[in-house]
Amino acid sequence: MDKLKNSSEKIKMGKKEPKKKFSIWKIIKTYFENSSLHGIKYLVEDELHWSEKIFWMVACGLSWWLCTSLIMGIISDFITRKVAITMDTDYLKWEVNFPALHFCFSFSSRARDYATEITGINPRKTSILSRLSHWAKMGYDGSLPKPITSNEFVQLGKYIKPNCDDIFGVCIWNDQVIDCCKLFFPLSTNLGRCLSFNSLHSKLPEDPHLPKFTMDHHKKSARFIIYPNKTDYWHASHPYFNLMLTNQLELPTEKGGRDIILTVQWGNPTPTIWDITQVPTYNEPGVLSLSKEDRRCRFPAETDNLFLLKTYNYHACMLETQIKKFNESCGCVGHLFPYSDKFKTCNSTELKCGFENRDAIVQVENDNCLPDCEEIIVIQDRNTLDEDNIPAWAVTKLEFNMLPGPFKRYERYTVFSLLDVVVSVGSALGLFVGASVLSIVEIPYWLFIRRDED
Template sequence: MRLQRILYEYLKNSTLHGARFIVDEDASRIEKFFWLICVLVSWFASWLLISASLEAFENNAISFVAETSYKDWETNFPAVVVCELKNMDRIQEIAEDLWGYEHDFTLEEVLSEIAFFRGESYHTVHECGENEMAENCFTSNFSYYAKLVRSSCEKTISSCKWNGSPFDCCKYFVKLETELGICYAINSLQTSSPDKMSMYSNRVTGPGSLIMDVLTEANIYVLGEEEVPNLVTPKTEILTVGPYVSYLRFISKKDIQNDEQTRSTSVQQRNCRFNDENILNVHKYYSYSACIVQCRKDKQFRLCNCTSHLMPNTPEWLYCNMTGLQCLNEYYEDLSVVIAKWSYGRKGLVCDCLPSCSEVDISTVLDSKENIYGHQNPISKVQISLMELPTERYKRIVVRGKLDLVVSMGGTTGLFVGASLLSFVEIFYYFTVRAYNTFVTERTK
């Protein structure tokens, strides 16, 4: 009876529209029923609109627009990463140092597979596996042999120029650990060097151009500043170079800018991560490609209880020995291909990786090459240039922020039930403070 009396008192004095008519003593039952239906319909309509606003806030808070006010833009040049591809002269030199001139030449293939490991190691498993082990085989400490073979920066890159001005290659091409081994990167966030060269292009400087000599066979990756080379990097982002050839690649670049309010939205709302919202341990900044590397590392542990000896930022005691390498070789198809979640029955990695919020669109406009056999040294000359300054970029803007949600919910409740914030405080007041005060007063009397 006390609860009924509290409810009656609340409805009689409530500021919610229509509530007092439900308990009006002068109204007939038909009138009370009519107002009860009206109030319930109004609350239901209000709930429907509020639910739609919440769903739009969660799933459609972000929108993309194209900007063309390009005259004042500062365009950052992409990160350029040079990864040695294969150096048989270096492998032969190391093999002779390790096993002498009269060594088993099959071991050179083993050394090559270890140094330039790509997830599969046919010769290593067959020559140095547990069943048949050739003389002088090594069955652990693979990372040591990989580092022994890979060339230093000075023996990989030389004669660098940015917009025609020479610079010290190995001061700005900094060592970068990747799952492909040691590479050398310029203008990348993932390197730890404090020396960063300004590589911005604008109306004054014109389109940026990077020129260098590459002294070995190599893959050159042209990526966003937070991206890293990996086993599944698209071929369109890779330039494979060899000796006595001059390469020219013109690229175009479209940036993604983020509205200031984008930071205030959740990762699920914007469906991307900023590079400092890192949840990975293989690289210090988040990116989609770094997330793929993390995904592969985690699955290697699940399948083989160890990880590749080239996996970045990993303690050496977690690297695979020969048994682990055989396991990685066995599950090569499961570890080397990234597949979608709905690709049931296929072998491969299923990675729940979001794109980076600052991801860029880099495309190749023109590729050309010509022979330079008359050159004295077996080098390749490489030029990577912006075709032109960008005239368009994308911008991620917030169309439904927290304030918009509050305004929408407040307008909906005000329209349908005449409620304000204090109207909801009334509900708490009548059923707690007022009820307790009434109870204490009656008990005292």
């Protein structure tokens, strides 16, 4: 008996319990029966008549279709969302940088001397030599007795380039005397060769001992005084020089960026003061996530497909477009444009091509050159000063007084933000199907964790 009992127990132990049959439909049915989504439990309820199931199938399908259509529209609006600009006056914590100053020159006494050497023209005929810097003819002069080579034009540009000591004597910031050569740095444009202060296209002051050139509404003023030097740098036929006041992003060019030209008379100058205010543009973080085409502007760091720019600016972008057009038309680029080793500089004969195609070069268009997203509007009011205490070594006194502010700014924002998407999608899901974040958690819970318990 014991042997039979033991053998029967071994047989029972040897038998394996049958595995539960895996059924995808059963898992889905279990999920439908327990899901918090509205209506879907009626699709699998055994007690319901088939007509009721069809009713709920149509109702759920219509609800899901409406929900999906609404969500797709929301996502489409987000991808192609619009940008709007408004005025903001909440100025308590705002700060703005001092604008950029550009002293630009198209000719000089050193350039005159070099030009007479390479052309053989009488030095007294300075008006003829100055034609080499005339924008109206792209620097072309068909009456030259001797042709000028490409290398000679490059060298001529170097002689036009001013040194800091040629121009500046003393600079004063809020009663603190500062070495002008620590503030002004070279910059080339098609207006000539410039010395620029606080421009992102040349170089910003780097000396850690220098003050911050900024302004807010707490400060009384930010005053910058310049005493230019009397030197022989100047050419007799140019009694005026171009002094341009722009924001930090703007590059002064012949096409634009020169809305504020503070022309100063060199021969008999008058001490002058400019009161300055600025209206900056602020961009909400969501604007940067948009494509350039949607926001219709470009940020300073977006310098793709540009060869001269380190910081994007609309007028500088158009300058590069003109350079490319000049090269396409003539196989070279005129000496009035900033030098680039990517292109050959035209000789005096090749400049005739630039003169003949001037309109096509100057009026060229480029859809990729969009406005600046961070544009700052500079407003100035000019007044003369009745001062006789100008040093004998100085030409005149130039004073720039930035008034407290800014008290207003433009604000660019997206009409449909990411938060708007979350709220709208959540509302659509809740309204049409009764879904929430926890409804997503239910899917793996019922499909994988609870599927073997029944």
